[in-house]
Amino acid sequence: MTRPIDDLIAIMARLRDPENGCPWDVKQTFATIAPYTIEEAYEVADAIDRHDMHDLRDELGDLLLQVIFHSRMAEEAGDFAFGDVVAAICEKMERRHPHVFGDVTHESDSARSRDWDRLKAEERKAKGGEDHSALAGISRGLPEWQRAIKLQKRAANTGFDWPDHRPVLDKLAEELDEVRHEFENGADEERLADEIGDVLFVAANVARHAKVDVSRALRGANQKFERRFRGMEALAESEGRTLTSYSLEEQEQLWRRVKQAEKL
Structure with a gap:
């Protein structure tokens, strides 16, 4: 049995009704719902890892509900509605895939990745962003391991990257030696945190070169x-x-x- 998306939109509108809705749903804000949105995304990933298609169906539904929830609150504030969200992502996907919806061709995956970043940079510039760095626009709200990977990928698209995994492994060994040195010399917590951060950053880079998802x-x-x-x-x-x-x-x-x- 399938039901149209309009049913879910109507259910959320009913839940948010100030007089006859659910008190918990009515009092929520973007800020209070955001943690649930993140949690649902992780539960989707967990269902995928477990190869549980029944759970995946349910978790995707929970994640979709989060989109509907945020859209409903925005509609109530007069900012946008769910239809605007759909229109925006459709336009973005078509714009960012000129090799699919246009006549652009790429000679390699790396060229396609560079073009993707170029298009995103143009979008940021069109919005009036003043940061023109290759690293601009990487959300600070991401889990830090994910942000590390994105920083590394952006830098790699400029040519700033090791040629393969071997020097990355050498760098990891070097950073581990530095942590060991700090332990043996009684370093304070701040210094250890700095060195351990370097280890984790390089470990993320090892995973990137191995094409392994860190999470x-x-x-x-x-x-x-x-x-x-x-x-x-x-x-x-x-x-x-x-x-x-x-x-x-x-x-x-x-x-x-x-x-x-x-x-x-």
Whole structure:
């Protein structure tokens, strides 16, 4: 069964009705809803990682509701409506894809990426933006790992990039040595934060050169750690103990047992 988007728009209008709507929905603002919008986007990504198409359908619906919610609040303020959002993104997609909707051709993916950034820069200039840097327009509201990748990609489009992964790995080793040096010499928290930030920035660059999505890779690492740690707890319980009753060396042995069991 399918239903038109107008049904969802009407539902949100009813929820936001000051007299007969939902009190929670009525009192929301752009600022209070923004965290939910971000959360729903991450839940979409999680459903994709789990290959759960049923959840993905539901999470995409939740994310779409966020767009409708923001659009409804803007319409109430007399700024724009959902139809304007759709019109704007349609026009933007056609404008930014002249190789699809026009007669432009690109000789490579990198050329297409440079053209994309050029078109975005022209859009910013048309809006009256004064920042003409290649790095202009990268949102400061992004997760910092994502902003790091975008900064690196923009810089790479100007030619400022390592030729392949090898010097990036060398730089990562260099930054790790600097962190080790700061630890061994009693550096303060601010200095350590600075050096560790360099490590994370270069690690993001390693992922970019490997064409690995940083968020997906970190989610995988988190899931692996959680799975193995829960495995340690299960082993401890099977022996009639709690994990905290083991020494660190014994816990390491449990960890190795869990890892070994995953390989069987």
